[in-house]
Amino acid sequence: MTSINVVRSELRKLTTTRMPWAFGVVLVALAVINGIAVVFGTDMDGSKTFISTGADQQSLMAFAANSLMIAGLFGAIAAAREYAHSTVIATYLNTPNRGRALRAQLVAIGGAGAALGVAGATFTAIAVAVSLPLTDYGFMVSAGGVIQVIAASAWAGAAGAILGAGIGTVVRNVGGAVTGAVLALVIAPPLIVQLASDAAPWIPHALANVVSGVIDDTGIVAAITALALWALVPAMAGLWSVQRRDVT
Numbered sequence: 001m002t003s004i005n006v007v008r009s010e011l012r013k014l015t016t017t018r019m020p021w022a023f024g025v026v027l028v029a030l031a032v033i034n035g036i037a038v039v040f041g042t043d044m045d046g047s048k049t050f051i052s053t054g055a056d057q058q059s060l061m062a063f064a065a066n067s068l069m070i071a072g073l074f075g076a077i078a079a080a081r082e083y084a085h086s087t088v089i090a091t092y093l094n095t096p097n098r099g100r101a102l103r104a105q106l107v108a109i110g111g112a113g114a115a116l117g118v119a120g121a122t123f124t125a126i127a128v129a130v131s132l133p134l135t136d137y138g139f140m141v142s143a144g145g146v147i148q149v150i151a152a153s154a155w156a157g158a159a160g161a162i163l164g165a166g167i168g169t170v171v172r173n174v175g176g177a178v179t180g181a182v183l184a185l186v187i188a189p190p191l192i193v194q195l196a197s198d199a200a201p202w203i204p205h206a207l208a209n210v211v212s213g214v215i216d217d218t219g220i221v222a223a224i225t226a227l228a229l230w231a232l233v234p235a236m237a238g239l240w241s242v243q244r245r246d247v248t
Helices: 003-015 019-040 054-061 064-084 087-094 098-134 143-171 174-195 197-202 204-211 220-244
Strands: none
Touching: 003 019, 003 098, 019 054, 019 064, 019 098, 054 098, 054 143, 064 087, 064 098, 064 143, 064 174, 064 204, 087 098, 098 143, 098 220, 143 174, 143 204, 143 220, 174 197, 174 204, 197 204, 204 220
16 A cells, blocks of 8 residues: 555544534634624723734734634644554554554645644634625725735644644554643743743744734744744654554
């Protein structure tokens, strides 16, 4: 079986479950909440300056940080449940080269994470655009800004999904994998910043916002690279794990 066929097989496994639909419902719900915030939300003084400029609206639409976390959970669950349900046995019987099989799984999960990011960013942009006519402000984000927000969410989604999948492969337990993803993406970064304040621009949330064009703490290329490294470290740990441990 060629590498492309192995990736296709992994994609079929992801798309034939209800899990993508469950995450899709979450994306729609978040978009609706954003739309409601545009119409009814105000600043502390009762004004609506948080949507008064194109930059403010782009910041509201920026979904990459959410994409990173949501896709991270998706990747962790998708990888860990292979071991929970013992379907990983069939995977490695079909593709005895474990490294090749896991790389295909990471590619498929990363692609699914990118798709979740694109969907989430697109839903959010549509919700904001539809809601703005109900306020005193029009839609001010340029086409380039919308494309950047969506592309950033795709990249962050892929990175988050691969990060989560790497953790899931090492932990091999759904609950533990979800806990690990939350620890890596939510709990550990602020602790790292407290220990080393210079690390603040390099935590996943900040990097996602840089790629979205919301902040400029680092360069976009550097942020893209750093996000990839956040994903590659647990992915490499997962590859090391499958080569040196029993399947189950």
